[in-house]
Amino acid sequence: MEEAVIPRGMHDCIPDYRDIHAVEVPAYTDIEHHTWAQLYANQHKVLPGRACDEFMAGLDTVGFPAERIPALADISDHIAAHSGWTIMRVDGLVPNYEFFKLLSERIFPSTDFIRRPDELEYTPSPDMFHDLLGHAPLLVNPRFCAFFEKFGQAGVNAFTNPAIDPAARDWLPRIYWYTVEYGLIRNPGGLRIYGAGILSSPKEVLYSLSDGPKKLPFDLEVIANKSYDIWHMQEELFVIDSFDQLEDSFYAWAHRHGLL
Numbered sequence: 001m002e003e004a005v006i007p008r009g010m011h012d013c014i015p016d017y018r019d020i021h022a023v024e025v026p027a028y029t030d031i032e033h034h035t036w037a038q039l040y041a042n043q044h045k046v047l048p049g050r051a052c053d054e055f056m057a058g059l060d061t062v063g064f065p066a067e068r069i070p071a072l073a074d075i076s077d078h079i080a081a082h083s084g085w086t087i088m089r090v091d092g093l094v095p096n097y098e099f100f101k102l103l104s105e106r107i108f109p110s111t112d113f114i115r116r117p118d119e120l121e122y123t124p125s126p127d128m129f130h131d132l133l134g135h136a137p138l139l140v141n142p143r144f145c146a147f148f149e150k151f152g153q154a155g156v157n158a159f160t161n162p163a164i165d166p167a168a169r170d171w172l173p174r175i176y177w178y179t180v181e182y183g184l185i186r187n188p189g190g191l192r193i194y195g196a197g198i199l200s201s202p203k204e205v206l207y208s209l210s211d212g213p214k215k216l217p218f219d220l221e222v223i224a225n226k227s228y229d230i231w232h233m234q235e236e237l238f239v240i241d242s243f244d245q246l247e248d249s250f251y252a253w254a255h256r257h258g259l260l
């Protein structure tokens with residue numbers, strides 16, 4: 001997500017590719033398909049027992065190909081069949097207001113380019129491996145989807161309702177960071193990961209569950225006021241007990257601040 005912007009119509013800001021079937025699939029090279037295959041194989045090794053049960057179930061449901069880059073339309077169709085969410089193709093990071101608006105309409109924006117082979121471990125701007133493997137599996141989970149849609153609605157309100165404290169436009173990206181991108185969850189089997197920023201990076205998967213980062217109790221007032229660092233491994237992570245807790249506590253927090 002980028003810095004806050006003045007809300008404008010979506011058509012003024014980013015191309016509207018809502019019909020994912022109308023978007024041409026790029027002619028990926030063999031090297032690009034190989035990059036996907038390597039990334040997929042790496043994560044396939046490290047995710048079991050570390051990614052949360054809900055994510056692993058979603059990974060099965062979405063059914064990514066192991067060897068070749070999938071078409072966004074195929075992944076979108078699989079997700080839509082289970083939750084009604086769809087994927088929209090975007091060029092890169094989406095400005096905050098437009099991003100919230102899409103989520104409120106149960107649309108997740110994804111890029112359709114893959115990182116370079118020398119960026120297997122880390123890419124500064126999220127590519128389709130991050131967007132799809134990191135995010136798509138939870139888009140078939142009803143509890144997570146309920147939270148995500150509310151999050152989008154709260155974001156739209158933060159930009160459009162003049163009665164809301166403008167600071168909310170900064171609070172929400174922090175909440176997004178410490179939940180959707182870098183969240184941990186307690187599963188019956190132990191501490192697990194649900195954040196896409198962690199799940200799409202082999203190093204971050206191992207580091208997040210090690211004794212390295214501090215594991216903090218989930219508190220949205222703390223998170224909303226906590227800045228984050230996009231350039232280094234995360235040293236402080238917040239742990240939820242369930243996606244019900246995430247949705248309920250987000251709703252309560254947003255309600256308290258007039259966002260929902």
Ligand SMILES: [Fe+2]
Pocket residue numbers: 126130131134135181196197
């Ligand atoms: Fe992401």
